[in-house]
Amino acid sequence: MNAIKKSVGEKTRALILEKGLEMFREAGFEAATIRDIAKSAKVATGATYYYFPSKEAIVAAYYDHVQVTHEAKVRELILGETDLRERLGIVIHSKLDILKDDRKFLGALFRYTGEPDHPLSVFGKGTKSQRAHSAGLFREAIADVEITDELRQLLPWALWMMHLGAILFFIYDESAEQRRTRALVNGVLDLVTQFLKLTSAPVIRTFLQPFQGKMLGILKEAGWLLES
Amino acid sequence: MNAIKKSVGEKTRALILEKGLEMFREAGFEAATIRDIAKSAKVATGATYYYFPSKEAIVAAYYDHVQVTHEAKVRELILGETDLRERLGIVIHSKLDILKDDRKFLGALFRYTGEPDHPLSVFGKGTKSQRAHSAGLFREAIADVEITDELRQLLPWALWMMHLGAILFFIYDESAEQRRTRALVNGVLDLVTQFLKLTSAPVIRTFLQPFQGKMLGILKEAGWLLES
DNA sequence: GTCTATAACATGATAGAC
DNA sequence: GTCTATCATGTTATAGAC
Numbered sequence: 117m118n119a120i121k122k123s124v125g126e127k128t129r130a131l132i133l134e135k136g137l138e139m140f141r142e143a144g145f146e147a148a149t150i151r152d153i154a155k156s157a158k159v160a161t162g163a164t165y166y167y168f169p170s171k172e173a174i175v176a177a178y179y180d181h182v183q184v185t186h187e188a189k190v191r192e193l194i195l196g197e198t199d200l201r202e203r204l205g206i207v208i209h210s211k212l213d214i215l216k217d218d219r220k221f222l223g224a225l226f227r228y229t230g231e232p233d234h235p236l237s238v239f240g241k242g243t244k245s246q247r248a249h250s251a252g253l254f255r256e257a258i259a260d261v262e263i264t265d266e267l268r269q270l271l272p273w274a275l276w277m278m279h280l281g282a283i284l285f286f287i288y289d290e291s292a293e294q295r296r297t298r299a300l301v302n303g304v305l306d307l308v309t310q311f312l313k314l315t316s317a318p319v320i321r322t323f324l325q326p327f328q329g330k331m332l333g334i335l336k337e338a339g340w341l342l343e344s
Numbered sequence: 345m346n347a348i349k350k351s352v353g354e355k356t357r358a359l360i361l362e363k364g365l366e367m368f369r370e371a372g373f374e375a376a377t378i379r380d381i382a383k384s385a386k387v388a389t390g391a392t393y394y395y396f397p398s399k400e401a402i403v404a405a406y407y408d409h410v411q412v413t414h415e416a417k418v419r420e421l422i423l424g425e426t427d428l429r430e431r432l433g434i435v436i437h438s439k440l441d442i443l444k445d446d447r448k449f450l451g452a453l454f455r456y457t458g459e460p461d462h463p464l465s466v467f468g469k470g471t472k473s474q475r476a477h478s479a480g481l482f483r484e485a486i487a488d489v490e491i492t493d494e495l496r497q498l499l500p501w502a503l504w505m506m507h508l509g510a511i512l513f514f515i516y517d518e519s520a521e522q523r524r525t526r527a528l529v530n531g532v533l534d535l536v537t538q539f540l541k542l543t544s545a546p547v548i549r550t551f552l553q554p555f556q557g558k559m560l561g562i563l564k565e566a567g568w569l570l571e572s
Numbered sequence: 573g574t575c576t577a578t579a580a581c582a583t584g585a586t587a588g589a590c
Numbered sequence: 591g592t593c594t595a596t597c598a599t600g601t602t603a604t605a606g607a608c
Contacts, residue, residue: 125591149583160593165585167591223458230451232516239516288460288467296562303558310551323538330531334524353574377599388576390602399600 129167132157136164136174140221145175172236175224183249186211190253201309203257208279208301212286216294219287226284238280248342251276255342263312264321266328269341278304357395360385364392364402368449373403400464403452411477414439418481429537431485436507436529440514444522447515454512466508476570479504483570491540492549494556497569506532 122130135157139148150171154161168174189210197203215222228234235242254275255268263271286297314320335341363385367376378399382389396402417438425431443450456462463470482503483496491499514525542548563569 128591150585151583159591161584162586162594163592169585171584223456223460226458227455228451229457230454230512230515232451239512284458284467287458291565296565299558300562303555307552307555324535327531327535330527334528337519337524351574356574378601379599388578390577391575393601394575397601 125167128157128159128163132159132164132167133174133177136168137178137218137221140175140224141218145171145221145224170236172224172227175221176236178218179225180246182211182214183246185214187249187253189214190257194257198260200258200261200312201305204254204275204305204309205302207253207257207275208282208305209298211279212282212294212297212301215283215286219294222283223287244339247276247340250279251342254279261312263315264328266325266332267312267315270328270331270335272342273335273340275308278308353395356385356387356391360387360392360395361402361405364396365406365446365449368403368452369446373399373449373452398464400452400455403449404464406446407453408474410439410442411474413442415477415481417442418485422485426488428486428489428540429533432482432503432533432537433530435481435485435503436510436533437526439507440510440522440525440529443511443514447522450511451515472567475504475568478507479570482507489540491543492556494553494560495540495543498556498559498563500570501563501568503536506536 132153136148136153139153139156142148150164151161153174154164157164164174168177190207193206193210194203197206225236226238228237229239231237232240234240237243239247251272255272257275258268258271282297282301285300286294289297291297315324332341360381364376364381367381367384370376378392379389381402382392385392392402396405418435421434421438422431425434453464454466456465457467459465460468462468465471467475479500483500485503486496486499510525510529513528514522517525519525543552560569
């Protein structure tokens, strides 16, 4: 057994994933059936369930791959870039670049957003590690900025939430090449970075302090804080 | 025909709705089946489809009713209240009061959030009038505050978004009687009202102007602005 | 227009044999 | 790890009663 070569199972899994995404892109998430996907991958219907617990799980697996790709891309692009505004732009825009051709089925990822116990819930326990990974990219992007400890803990999550909102907006955005989303992201990032500069002023800090504390407390209880 | 009395159809519809919600509360949205709901309401399975185009539509109809109730409640409570912070608190907390026992199936409302063309999508065209109604409550709540025209248009939507986030947080909130959600809402509202006071200062205005313009442009194109 | 009754369909998901 | 058979359930269809 060559350790480098994929096992049979891994190849089958990859094939199902590939064919599934192919069909989602063509027909959309609803219209593409598990039976069709299985047929296209030349396996039995039941076999897909050996690898993916549900239809949505195929999209989730795609998203896992997106995260890996994104992380690599960010590390490549961010290297040597010291300006905060630029760094944040790289993180978000490169994510959208990766997702750009798959807006049609990306919405399936949001299906269980309102169901805390579902394994694929965006905010649920089942996706905790992915969230942490994703927020980690933002933590790195702001690593060199001088901010309070509270902000250093809060900001990655605020930015992660913002990036989630951007993806949602992206899905709805019918402007050519989703220019509107890009513009909105840029506008928000401008605002965020200008805002961060302001926080060096004591007046602003006092103003925000109680709210920061409350938010931190909530995140802590929810088990959302990154192990630093 | 008595104009006050409900027609037979309305009674049946109401019965299906009532029994449906009953079962959703007991078993959750997934576990309750259309067949069971029909049985419980003593109608044929097909009859439920005469009134509700889908299972989710029952939850949507519930939400319609929530909106009507909410609007009435807000108008009652807000009368004579002049403090902005209080007025906003009334709008959001009374909404949560209405929803409090139905957190278990409320998540079904968010199922199509990522699917722009679905009739039940939270941000889609099919729910536009409900959104406008809901945002209208916020518009009224801020009616007497002195703010720029831009903010007067933007703020109802910002608050509506915030209230949507609060509902989502509410669904996830496992603290006793969802106290954490209440605290978070209060914290955010404090911040918002303090922030609005600051916007009377020209410095802050200049800082926010370009972003406000951009947001307004986007909302306008998306057809989201309230007819004033 | 408001249903009943029943069957049928499509499809996501599961069980169990090999 | 893969298959076939089967199930459960949302949804549609048909045909008709009042």
